[in-house]
Amino acid sequence: MLLKIFRVFLCLLTITLSLELRAQSLQKNSFYDYKPARCAGEIPSDFLVKSSEKAEAAKREIKDSRVSRQDKKQEFEYAITSSFAVDEMLSSGQILFGDSMSLFIQNVAKRILESNGEEELLKKLRFYVLKSPIPNAYCTSNGAVLVSVGLLSRLENEAQLAFILSHEIQHYILKHSLKEYKKINTMKNASSGQRLEDKLSDIYNFSQENENEADLNGFKMMQRAGYNLDEGVYVFDMLKYAEYPFLEITLPIDSFETEYYKFPLSLHTQIKEAVKKGADGDEKHLQEQGDETNKTHPSLDRRINRMRDMIAADGNQKGKPLYLAGKESFNYISKMARHELLLLYLRYADYGNAYYLAEVMQKLYGSSLFIAKVKAMSIYGLAHHSSLKHSMDKYGCNVSRSRGEWRPLIALFSKMDLKELSAFGSRQIYFIKKEYKDDPFLDKVSRDFFRIVQSNALIRISDLALAKPQLENNQDTTEKSDETDNNSGIKNPRNRVKRNASTGASMGTYYMQIFTDIKDREYLQKFLKEMQYSELSKTEGEKQDPIAKKSKPEQVVTQMVMFPPQIELSYGSENKRDLYQEEDYKEFLVNKWDELGDKANLNIDVLRTNMDQRVSLEAINDYMALSDWIIERLNNDTQDMVLFNGEFVKEPMQRKNATHVGWVSYDYKQGKRKFSPEYMLYSMVFYPTFPLYLIWQFSRDYQFNEYCVVFNTQTGKAIHVKRKKFSSRLQGDLLNAQIYETLYNVKYGK
Amino acid sequence: MKLIAFIKKTKKTTLLSFSLAVSVVALAQNNPGYLGYKKSVDLTVTPMFFNFIAGGPSMKPAVGVAYEMATKSKLSIRFGLSHVNNSVTQQNLDYYGLTLSIPNNSGSFSSNDYGNAYGNFNYSYTAFSIAPRFFKTHKGAVAPYGGYWGFDLSLGNAKVANDDNVVYKMNDNGTTSERNFTNDAWKKVKxxxxxxxxxxxxxxxxxGISAFYQMGVGYPLWQNSSMYLTNTATYFANHQDLLENAMVRxxxxxxxxxxxxxxxxxxx
Structure with missing residues (x-):
């Protein structure tokens, strides 16, 4: 009896605890010092089953179906190609599951499906969040529904999300991707170099007819679920303005000016012209959104009109709910999505846009350490790339593409030169550091920023504190020295340099007034003194002993984390991929790198995230963290920069006791050899070699490319880059030799 | 003492080999090798069957040992030693057409006796070689693994072993006879x-176990017997020179x- 009671008690306790944990998961993520969302909970079956097994299961279903032979053949091909394509995306490190956002999406989807009598679909559909800033959603052929962070951050309420989910679910129910495939009889081969969202758009590119059908049936689903249908229209309005910030604040340039620090008139003029030019482009862009000529999607205007007609038939939407799963939950995940969006902008080095959005978030949610870090990082990123004379368009300062209220700020960033940007950034960093004194990341970024100010912008930062107030720009406060010696008529050419005697700054340098209004001069001077950079203050680790380089190389890397090796095997003139063999090779390569790492005395920890039962949640999250870091590193394309994601890879790297991360990719093509007329001529002249020529000409041509890069996650430096092409067959000992050579060179930092 | 005498005798060769060895070792840098295997000790077989162009195939293979050391990813140096006991056959002698011209008792040149060589004889040939190998890294080779091209410079000693079966059919003013010459003190031909x-x-x-194959074209650059590069009949004043010539050919x-x-x- 007692045992029974004890068992019941245990069950109840377990249920209560799990409910509590689930509730807590929504509250866990603190926004003050926000950390990136990670996958949680049970790993979905998508990640545990091999792509080949999924393809075979899909083929078995098709085999039993009553379709024509021709159709069956096409559907087999489609099943294989789509299974592998979807899995490639799911294992990209950009997909979240089990986090608060995807759980909320699942919750809303559950309501929609239950109210539409489609409970069975709940077992087939899986809901994920795609870490992408582009507002979009996708539904794959095998039932994975992806909603991007960019879209979640823009949604105003749950009803809008419901419409999107209803629309995507309809693509799955109506099998639009299979129909499209049968029509065009090909699936575009997404290349490995493409961004994930571009790959998805290429593969799941539906026709206007499909989109209209999904809109209509999705609308009906939403109607049955009981949501306010007007919100469906607002979704299209929102998509029309997808290139605008998710929310806007007016941030005039003069809001950055002080009594003494004022932008010159010329800069104001440049900004106004850039903004006007951009605004003209906005009109054209909005018109294009309404034009569906030569487009696969129907125009947004047409879709809006169609929706309005359907809503009118349904009746007045007033009073119909915007939230069924919960407003508080929606607001929470919306806030989370916006924080994720800021992280994405930093990851893609869109610093100009990230700074503006941080200002918006500050207004919306108040100050936080996270927002301060984003602002500091954005300013630092802009200064860093400006000091390297990179095109600022690539770093979130493209004025024509920055539609809306962020354009003036973007124009300001794009028009400022390095000195102006350095002074501007100094003030921002000063206030941020003053508020968040103890944060180590802010400290690192600030110090590196001021190094740029001194070493690249060539501004003496002590002068910033010493600058005397100038009431007007370009006002000459120089003590006018006599250019001419009155006695002899002799002039000193040096006197052409007009300088403020007390500061040493040159004339017309309005930006030197950046700190003139600061009252707490003592603190300012102390701050700037702390930020002073000198060669002498370099740590031992930063100093390089020139003699040491010449002596015998020492092992610099003893432990390394590796992404699972990627491989593409293609054959024939159309470069058809052998997906099954690729899967086998991927597994083979993971084991090979592991094995050869031991032989090379280099501990290699390969993140096993290929679709397999052995996949662990820890490996998936580690992969995600490292993948975010590498994306940021590659988008910045620089050897020497503090990276935002550096903070988030510390823990996984410490756990693995490693400091380096490596990524390798292989590309193996085999096909007919191209006809070589010159070799044929040579062989006819030296006729004994003609049979050899014939053997060579009719033999297969092999191309084997290897690309490998290894980074130090602490410094961001690429310690080894390998790009090699071999015209050779892929053989076991060839792979052994190349992998071992790579490991050897990595070990010694070559 | 013998060693010192040998070094004195072969001063130049010793110096050269020693310098080469030292420079090779000095050149040896850190390189990965194949899974860490940078050196290899090989057993080699060279079937010398291309002698068929000279009247008949010779199927006696040369066997040898070699030591190869990868100094860089693209380069290795190989030291080899090979040996063959081979035979010059009747067909070979017919092909070479070598003639012995010895003065007869009359003392005048015009009345020299002439004799073509017939029969067969054995010789031994030992060669030491040094060969740089250049690996085809564009095909994925990493020394000492993979495809390569290279040069072999070899220094060999050849010595006639047994000439008992060689006879000369002499023509003495219309009279033919067979004469036989033997020599017990054959010198080494370099x-x-x-x-x-x-x-x-x-x-x-x-x-670490490997196998290799190699194809090469070559020719003697220098030798210290009296060999002619053309294939026309040649005349020799003595049996020793004639056989050494046949051996080198x-x-x-x-x-x-x-x-x-x-x-x-x-x-x-």
Missing amino acids: VVSLQFNVGKRRYFGSS HIANGSIMEIKFGVGYGIK
Whole structure:
């Protein structure tokens, strides 16, 4: 009896605890010092089953179906190609599951499906969040529904999300991707170099007819679920303005000016012209959104009109709910999505846009350490790339593409030169550091920023504190020295340099007034003194002993984390991929790198995230963290920069006791050899070699490319880059030799 | 004492080999090798069957040992020693058409006795070679693994072993007779050859065991017997010179085109 009671008690306790944990998961993520969302909970079956097994299961279903032979053949091909394509995306490190956002999406989807009598679909559909800033959603052929962070951050309420989910679910129910495939009889081969969202758009590119059908049936689903249908229209309005910030604040340039620090008139003029030019482009862009000529999607205007007609038939939407799963939950995940969006902008080095959005978030949610870090990082990123004379368009300062209220700020960033940007950034960093004194990341970024100010912008930062107030720009406060010696008529050419005697700054340098209004001069001077950079203050680790380089190389890397090796095997003139063999090779390569790492005395920890039962949640999250870091590193394309994601890879790297991360990719093509007329001529002249020529000409041509890069996650430096092409067959000992050579060179930092 | 005498005698050769060895060791840098195997000790076989162009195939293979050391990813140096006991056959002698011209008792040149060589004889040939190998890194080779091309410079000693079966059919004013000459004190004929070759070494798993094949074309650059490069009949004043000449021709023909095979044991 007692045992029974004890068992019941245990069950109840377990249920209560799990409910509590689930509730807590929504509250866990603190926004003050926000950390990136990670996958949680049970790993979905998508990640545990091999792509080949999924393809075979899909083929078995098709085999039993009553379709024509021709159709069956096409559907087999489609099943294989789509299974592998979807899995490639799911294992990209950009997909979240089990986090608060995807759980909320699942919750809303559950309501929609239950109210539409489609409970069975709940077992087939899986809901994920795609870490992408582009507002979009996708539904794959095998039932994975992806909603991007960019879209979640823009949604105003749950009803809008419901419409999107209803629309995507309809693509799955109506099998639009299979129909499209049968029509065009090909699936575009997404290349490995493409961004994930571009790959998805290429593969799941539906026709206007499909989109209209999904809109209509999705609308009906939403109607049955009981949501306010007007919100469906607002979704299209929102998509029309997808290139605008998710929310806007007016941030005039003069809001950055002080009594003494004022932008010159010329800069104001440049900004106004850039903004006007951009605004003209906005009109054209909005018109294009309404034009569906030569487009696969129907125009947004047409879709809006169609929706309005359907809503009118349904009746007045007033009073119909915007939230069924919960407003508080929606607001929470919306806030989370916006924080994720800021992280994405930093990851893609869109610093100009990230700074503006941080200002918006500050207004919306108040100050936080996270927002301060984003602002500091954005300013630092802009200064860093400006000091390297990179095109600022690539770093979130493209004025024509920055539609809306962020354009003036973007124009300001794009028009400022390095000195102006350095002074501007100094003030921002000063206030941020003053508020968040103890944060180590802010400290690192600030110090590196001021190094740029001194070493690249060539501004003496002590002068910033010493600058005397100038009431007007370009006002000459120089003590006018006599250019001419009155006695002899002799002039000193040096006197052409007009300088403020007390500061040493040159004339017309309005930006030197950046700190003139600061009252707490003592603190300012102390701050700037702390930020002073000198060669002498370099740590031992930063100093390089020139003699040491010449002596015998020492092992610099003893432990390394590796992404699972990627491989593409293609054959024939159309470069058809052998997906099954690729899967086998991927597994083979993971084991090979592991094995050869031991032989090379280099501990290699390969993140096993290929679709397999052995996949662990820890490996998936580690992969995600490292993948975010590498994306940021590659988008910045620089050897020497503090990276935002550096903070988030510390823990996984410490756990693995490693400091380096490596990524390798292989590309193996085999096909007919191209006809070589010159070799044929040579062989006819030296006729004994003609049979050899014939053997060579009719033999297969092999191309084997290897690309490998290894980074130090602490410094961001690429310690080894390998790009090699071999015209050779892929053989076991060839792979052994190349992998071992790579490991050897990595070990010694070559 | 014997060693000192030997070094004195072969001063130049010793100095050269020693310098080469030292420079090779000095050049040796850190390089990965194949799974850490940078050196290899090989057993080689060179079937010298290309002698068929000189009247008949010679199926006696030369066997040897070699030591190869990878100094860089693209380069290795190979030291080899090979030996063959071969035979110059009747067909070879017919092909060479060598003639002995010895003065008869009358003392005048015009009445020299002439005799063509018939029969067969054995010789031994030992060669030491040094060969740089340049690996085809664009095809994925990492010394000492993979495809390569290179040069073999070899210094060999050839010596006639047994001439009992050689006779000369002499023509003495219309009278033919057979004469036989023997020589017990054959000198070593030095032969320096150069060969250009291509080959490939493959490894089996990670055991360090490898196998290679190589094809080469070459020819003697220098030798200290009285050999003519053309194939016209030649006249010799003595039996010794004639046989040495035949021997060197045999070696030269065998090295015009050569195929070599080998198995190796890797050393880290």
